[in-house]
Amino acid sequence: MSRPSQDDILRLYRMLRLVRRTEEEIARIYPSDKIKSPVHLSIGQEFVSVGAIDPLNADDVVGITYRGHAAYLAKGGNLNTMMAELYGKAGGCAGGKAGSMHLVGMDVGVLGASAVVGTSIPIGLGYALALKREGKGRVAMIFCGDGATEEGVFAESLNFAALHKLPAIIVCENNSYAIHAPHSKRWATDKLCERVGTYDIPTQLVPNGDVFSVRDAVQDVLAGVRAGDGPAFIEAHCYRWREHVGPNEDFDAGYRSRKDLIPWLENDPMAVLGAMLTLEDRAAIDMDVETAIAEALDFAEASPFPGPEELMTHVYAE
Amino acid sequence: MSTQSNAGRLLSYVDALQEAVDQEMARDDSVFVIGLDVDDHKAIQGSTKGLVEKYGPERVMATPLSEDAMTGVCIGAAMAGLRPIHVHIRMDFLLLCMNQLINMAAKAHYMYNGTVKVPMVARSMIGKSWGQGAQHSQSLHSMFMHIPGLKVVAPSNAHDAKGCMIQAIRDNNPVIFVEHRLLYFTESYVPEESYEVELGKARTVVEGTDITIVGISNMVVECLRAQELLKEAGISAEIVDPISLRPLDSETIAQSAAKTGKLLVVDNGWTGAGASAEILAAVAERPADQRPEVMARMGYAPTTCPTTPALEDHFYPNPVTIAAKAYEMARPDGRAWTPDPQAAKLAYQKQFKGPF
Numbered sequence: 290m291s292r293p294s295q296d297d298i299l300r301l302y303r304m305l306r307l308v309r310r311t312e313e314e315i316a317r318i319y320p321s322d323k324i325k326s327p328v329h330l331s332i333g334q335e336f337v338s339v340g341a342i343d344p345l346n347a348d349d350v351v352g353i354t355y356r357g358h359a360a361y362l363a364k365g366g367n368l369n370t371m372m373a374e375l376y377g378k379a380g381g382c383a384g385g386k387a388g389s390m391h392l393v394g395m396d397v398g399v400l401g402a403s404a405v406v407g408t409s410i411p412i413g414l415g416y417a418l419a420l421k422r423e424g425k426g427r428v429a430m431i432f433c434g435d436g437a438t439e440e441g442v443f444a445e446s447l448n449f450a451a452l453h454k455l456p457a458i459i460v461c462e463n464n465s466y467a468i469h470a471p472h473s474k475r476w477a478t479d480k481l482c483e484r485v486g487t488y489d490i491p492t493q494l495v496p497n498g499d500v501f502s503v504r505d506a507v508q509d510v511l512a513g514v515r516a517g518d519g520p521a522f523i524e525a526h527c528y529r530w531r532e533h534v535g536p537n538e539d540f541d542a543g544y545r546s547r548k549d550l551i552p553w554l555e556n557d558p559m560a561v562l563g564a565m566l567t568l569e570d571r572a573a574i575d576m577d578v579e580t581a582i583a584e585a586l587d588f589a590e591a592s593p594f595p596g597p598e599e600l601m602t603h604v605y606a607e
Numbered sequence: 608m609s610t611q612s613n614a615g616r617l618l619s620y621v622d623a624l625q626e627a628v629d630q631e632m633a634r635d636d637s638v639f640v641i642g643l644d645v646d647d648h649k650a651i652q653g654s655t656k657g658l659v660e661k662y663g664p665e666r667v668m669a670t671p672l673s674e675d676a677m678t679g680v681c682i683g684a685a686m687a688g689l690r691p692i693h694v695h696i697r698m699d700f701l702l703l704c705m706n707q708l709i710n711m712a713a714k715a716h717y718m719y720n721g722t723v724k725v726p727m728v729a730r731s732m733i734g735k736s737w738g739q740g741a742q743h744s745q746s747l748h749s750m751f752m753h754i755p756g757l758k759v760v761a762p763s764n765a766h767d768a769k770g771c772m773i774q775a776i777r778d779n780n781p782v783i784f785v786e787h788r789l790l791y792f793t794e795s796y797v798p799e800e801s802y803e804v805e806l807g808k809a810r811t812v813v814e815g816t817d818i819t820i821v822g823i824s825n826m827v828v829e830c831l832r833a834q835e836l837l838k839e840a841g842i843s844a845e846i847v848d849p850i851s852l853r854p855l856d857s858e859t860i861a862q863s864a865a866k867t868g869k870l871l872v873v874d875n876g877w878t879g880a881g882a883s884a885e886i887l888a889a890v891a892e893r894p895a896d897q898r899p900e901v902m903a904r905m906g907y908a909p910t911t912c913p914t915t916p917a918l919e920d921h922f923y924p925n926p927v928t929i930a931a932k933a934y935e936m937a938r939p940d941g942r943a944w945t946p947d948p949q950a951a952k953l954a955y956q957k958q959f960k961g962p963f
Binding site: 382383384386387391393395396400401403405408409410411412413414415416417418419420422441442445446448449452602603604605606607 | 670681684685686689723724
């Protein structure tokens, strides 16, 4: 594991803080009904997206999930247009037509999310196929959850990616739950990396909830993926702090206990990195983040709803 | 619409498909073919013949048996600027692709507000006959016609096969391309140069005055044979081929039906919630003075397709049953008529080459 530089820590903290505070603000506003879309918050899991995306280049692409706010922002997605999208406004990144579950940012290499689990995996691979043909060493990083690894399309996708040595890095955010169902109800065996390994795809497990470990795991494989060695797979354990969909906590629902949260809370990468900074640096970043979020909320408020004529635009491409 | 020709080079439907793809692949590097066995010795019944030798395995790409993921791969590649032609040897197999085709391919351009396009073609074959049976014969075009964002085209002749394929490849939307296996060896005059057949424009194949018969896919050929039989019974039938089903040129069909007063739609599909239902509804919605007096539809028997020919013979509309139905509609006060069996036999041999 390489020692992160102070620049690395500053940069990663800034993005962790931005995502966390954005998600918390979304949760705070949610009861006002200004946000017109189900939201699947990244709170607690941000470090996987932030750590994994950090080593990528601006011209790499990222396939995100419906729990995609962290990956969208980490790749350089615009916070203003993301917020406006959640508000259902014309100024949203998809003109209000997508909402939280289908965020997209093609201008910064964020492929559109799908609300159907697993659907975006082969699409990211198709993009990787095009990148392979292009021959410039660009890669596609494709996020998925642990639930997606049960879909048949996951196995189909791994096989094809390996067969054609596609320049893809699949990052699995394993938070143990598919909505409310734990692994014990869904998985015959807890051997995800081994399953992936049967396709001769190199795998890395990051169980420790550490943003630098996630980043290092990607760094370890990135050059090889760019060079045409074939795809790589990273499984990062994480924990979803809030309910599956919506702004609230749900530890009293019965399917999991608050005590499971405690080790993750204590190990929160945002707090861990924050503690590595000087008070001044941290305060400055925190202030920037609050300003950016306030601007995004203003932008979303001020943006108009799309007019009724927008209903029928873009049904077909010219 | 291309120039019609009644002379020149006769080409089979399957060779016309191959030529369309070959010409587009030569013209545009981003076009590629992908699917199970697109590169083998059978070459998808000849429709991909010679392509892998000419363009190599990266542009004529075999796939594992993974229709779901491969459809996603085509969508992603299309979003990245390539133009995939995904080939399925049976339309029945498209059922394995539905999530990707309907939830992503059809919706991406809209959902992402025009920031991506999905210029892909999904080719598939309708089986029919010789014991293809329940799962190797279906045409499911009406399922795809239902979905905004998809285009659906079912050319009935070699000329349109080439022109529609070129148009479909150049179209920036996902196009479901429906090919009937029994049409593969029918021939028509096909220009050697590249040309497009515009989607959303129906063709009146034969003009008539007594009844309008719309045929879909190979039913166009069966309707043309029925039209010959009806001529002998003194009925002048106008045969219309919609060519593309979404967009659908209901205007041409409605005008013909208003002229003849009678509309029969013959589909290669079930009538229940089928393409024929859509066509009749589109015509029925017109003001009263623009509607035909009589409307009916024919299609598969409302059952699963049996394999044995003894039963399969009764599953599909054929020139005899089509002519009998049309006669009944055109002469409601006359006695029932079915064509002479000898004449019907001859009708089966008739080939229609054009002009189209």
